[in-house]
Amino acid sequence: MKRKNYLIVIVTIAIMSIVGFDNTYADNIHNENLTQQVNQQGTANSYEFSKNDYLDLSRTNQSQNASVLTSGKQKVTVNNNTNGRFANFAETPEQVTTLTYHTSEQFEDGMFRIYFWIDSITGPAPAAVDFKINFYSEPSLQGPVSVQTSQKMVQGTDVHIGNIGYVEFPAKTTFFAVDGDWGMAGYNGNTSIAPIQMSSVYLQNKIGQNFPEYIDPVSKKDAETPIHTDWAKLTSSPTWTTQDRYLFIKEFSEKYGNQSADYWNNNQVHHIRPRIYGGTNDFSNLMPVPVQQHQLITTWFRNY
Structure with a gap:
C-alpha cells in the first residue's frame, strides 16, 4: 500500500508540474489594465499613510527578519470536487486538512528572493506542495508594469511547517508587487490549486531596502x-x-x-x-x- 501511494505521489507531482498552472506570462508587459490592477494596492497604502503620517512598508517575519508580502489559508476536505477549491487529501472521509502560508522577500547576493512558507498544517499533511510567483515591477506608480514569472518550485517529500523554497528575481530599484499560484497534492492523487493574492506595492532600492515612507x-x-x-x-x-x-x-x-x-x-x-x-x-x-x-x-x- 505504501509503495502504491508513493507511485501515486510521483505521478501527481509530475501532473502538477505539467498542467498545474496553465497561465503564461511574458516579460515587459505594458498594459493599462494591469498597471491599474497593480496600483490599486498602492492607493490603499496611501490611504493608510494618510491616517498614520508615515508607515514603514516592511512587515517583519520575526524568525527570519524578512518582509512579509502575502498570506492566506486553504482548507481541503474529502469529496470528489477537484475544481481548485477542495480536494481529497485524507484516507478517511471525516478528515480535513487546512494549510496556512505566507510569502516573504529579502535581498540576497544581488537578487530579490521570494520565499514561500507553510505556517500551519491542521490534519494530515499533503504529499506535495508547489508554488509559482509573478513579479510585477514598474518605474513609477503610473506604470508601465513589467511581469516576470518564476519557474515552479515543488516540495515533493516531507511537507512540513517552515520554508519550502524560494525563487529569485534580479534586484533593482523599482516599485514591485507579487502574486502567483500554489497547489497541493494528496496521497490519493487528487490536486488542488489556489491563487496567491497580490501583495501591496513596495518601493525598494537596488539592495532591497524599503523606502521610508512619509506624508507631511x-x-x-x-x-x-x-x-x-x-x-x-x-x-x-x-x-x-x-x-x-x-x-x-x-x-x-x-x-x-x-x-x-x-x-x-x-x-x-x-x-x-x-x-x-x-x-x-x-x-x-x-x-x-x-x-x-x-x-x-x-x-x-x-x-x-
Missing part, C-alpha cells in the same frame, strides 16, 4: 508617490542655500498657515526628486520631513 501631516505631501526609479544621476547637484530654505518656508506658511518654531527646528526641507537626480528647488519638489526620517530617505537614495 500639514501639507499632505507624499515623499514616495512621485518617485520614478529611472532618474538619471547628474555630475553635480544644483545649489541649495539658506535663502532657498527661507523662500520655501515663506510660501509654505502662505499656503498652509504659520507653523511653530519647534516645527521648523524638527523638520528639514526635503527634495522629493533629489537634486543629484535632476530635482529642482521649486516649491512643488519640496516638503518638510522630520530630521530622523529625512536621514533615512537620504540613506535610501544612496543605493538608488
Whole structure:
C-alpha cells in the first residue's frame, strides 16, 4: 500500500508540474489594465499613510527578519470536487486538512528572493506542495508594469511547517508587487490549486531596502508617490542655500498657515526628486520631513 501511494505521489507531482498552472506570462508587459490592477494596492497604502503620517512598508517575519508580502489559508476536505477549491487529501472521509502560508522577500547576493512558507498544517499533511510567483515591477506608480514569472518550485517529500523554497528575481530599484499560484497534492492523487493574492506595492532600492515612507501631516505631501526609479544621476547637484530654505518656508506658511518654531527646528526641507537626480528647488519638489526620517530617505537614495 505504501509503495502504491508513493507511485501515486510521483505521478501527481509530475501532473502538477505539467498542467498545474496553465497561465503564461511574458516579460515587459505594458498594459493599462494591469498597471491599474497593480496600483490599486498602492492607493490603499496611501490611504493608510494618510491616517498614520508615515508607515514603514516592511512587515517583519520575526524568525527570519524578512518582509512579509502575502498570506492566506486553504482548507481541503474529502469529496470528489477537484475544481481548485477542495480536494481529497485524507484516507478517511471525516478528515480535513487546512494549510496556512505566507510569502516573504529579502535581498540576497544581488537578487530579490521570494520565499514561500507553510505556517500551519491542521490534519494530515499533503504529499506535495508547489508554488509559482509573478513579479510585477514598474518605474513609477503610473506604470508601465513589467511581469516576470518564476519557474515552479515543488516540495515533493516531507511537507512540513517552515520554508519550502524560494525563487529569485534580479534586484533593482523599482516599485514591485507579487502574486502567483500554489497547489497541493494528496496521497490519493487528487490536486488542488489556489491563487496567491497580490501583495501591496513596495518601493525598494537596488539592495532591497524599503523606502521610508512619509506624508507631511500639514501639507499632505507624499515623499514616495512621485518617485520614478529611472532618474538619471547628474555630475553635480544644483545649489541649495539658506535663502532657498527661507523662500520655501515663506510660501509654505502662505499656503498652509504659520507653523511653530519647534516645527521648523524638527523638520528639514526635503527634495522629493533629489537634486543629484535632476530635482529642482521649486516649491512643488519640496516638503518638510522630520530630521530622523529625512536621514533615512537620504540613506535610501544612496543605493538608488
